[in-house]
Amino acid sequence: MERGNSGQSVHCHYQQERGAWIAYGKSAYALQHIVRDAGLHTLDRYSTEMNMACVMVGSNTLDKVCCHAEVEKHEDYLCINYATTFSNEEYVGWVELVKSASAKKNNRWVQTVVSDIIADEQHIKDGMSAIARYLKRAADIIFSLVAIILFAPLILITYILVRAEDGGPAIYKQERVGRFGRPFHIYKFRSMRIDAERDGPQLSHGGAERDNRLTKIGKFIRAHHLDELPQLWNVLRGDMTFIGPRPERRYYIEQIMEYDKRYTLLYQIRPGVTSYATLYNGYTDTMEKMLRRLELDLYYLENRSSWLDIKILWNTFSAIVFGNKF
Template sequence: MRYKMFYNNEKFKKIKVTNRFKSRNEALKQRQIYVYCPPELEKTIGQIVEDYSFDMVVNDYTITDFNKKVVCHYQASDLTKEQRHYLVVATELGAWVEPLVSYLDSRLGYTEVKLLHSSFFLHQKAFSILSTKRTQLAKRSIDIISAFLLSLVAFPIGLITALFIKFESPGPVFYKQKRTGQYNVEFEVIKFRSMRNDAEKSGAQWAAKNDARVTKVGNIIRKTRIDELPQIINIFKGEMSIVGPRPEREVFIDELEKEIPYYRFRHAVKPGVTGLAQVSYPYGASINDAIWKHKYDLFYIKHHSAYLDIKILFKTVKVVLFGMGR
């Protein structure tokens, strides 16, 4: 292995640290990063390279000057003792060293699901939303306050919406549907009806853009998210959060988890009325769209904070006002 050329000689000792990164932000802007992983995973990393605007140099153990270099590792526990020591030396000599998944999280703003493996989920303390009681209480407080304030606006809008729904098409004003929530427990999500009353007479179907089953009023309330307002009730009941992954139907989850690694992990938290995926990714109803939304949902769970919740809420207001996304 090329690494052994340097392991026992004096070259590392002669290298001086002269130019470290001044901030994480600087490390996130590098056009080239160095990635170290088990040899059998090089192809996987190589496929990821095609997706991004920066280069990844994989398993180059000839590097001795680590000034202003980003060094990322992937499944480092499967590296040899010598290879792991190389990464330690890189840290000592000024490199910016961190796991590849966390580096890409920060650089891309979403979690690359192609790189996920079980150890990512086994460090529960890394997910403050799952392990810290104070964080959970703060989130519940934001939910209750947001739901109360939103209900003041939602009540008059809801009355007008209900009248228009009744005038346009026969059927109930509200639409209840079983969705899978936290810990895989099903609950009934409440929405204003936006489709014809017989929309699923042929069985469950993916909603699609320009769906013929959607009524004229339904089209408006879906674009502006008004159809989601009755979910304030789900928030007060503790079944949903104001921000989180959108709840999905079990029939679709069974299909999606065959294609998307760790898809059910989104159920570790309460589903949300709005979420990072909804304000970051345009409307879509394909498997590929579901994969992209899952990337944002996992990022949200991993990096949750009160600040991120508030940021998503403000973005949601922008979506509602300008009718963007879904």
């Protein structure tokens, strides 16, 4: 650790040009004093919405530090310079690839991650107030519990039908990227053949319901969106919400990022079972549609509110009941 007139700096053995520095783990406690001296903020003071990003394996909530950084690139180490002021109003932009580095202070190792900061002119803040976000999460818990109980017979019947058709697993899990860029497993009723992606990730062949990899039962549950029912568990767990951008696989995120780096802005909020983009962009089976979906998701991020969520939920329900395709 080095001190200077412009703040503090930490040397990490890692290559990254710009970013924010986040330390977490019990060893991060050693850095709390430095952060306070610099007039910075700990993560829990900075944003309670980001606390869950610092829960490590074993569900142990530990001390954490978060601050903006301007980075100088060196041949064999990373020098992160901290400013002496830090704005509570700003929000750290997260990248889809989070990397690890190490910094040593007082004979204690501090695990850190370094992530890109989205440029101010590109940054889009969450349009929903803090109170509305808390109410939204409470509603997610209540309604997901009610829905699991209410739809239990339908879930059981669907499980039996999918399982009986070809003897394969009825429910499959797939890794998606969620809030804060953290991976999670999404659950769905299997609508395709077991070997549907034996050659790797693939977009739909001919559309959501015309894909030749769909099973007979799969076509029906896909058409009526019954394959999404297991995601009620994701909502209850907090991986997802009812309304939010649809979660994507890292494989496709990397492709989207080649065209539009703003995808990482979506990491501010939980992904959803249904979304504004799903209603108005339909099933995304091409890169063009993926980029269009991103634009709609960013619009939702900036303008989301409880009222907008209610409208999206109602329109989704109406589309399913009346057989409108989306």
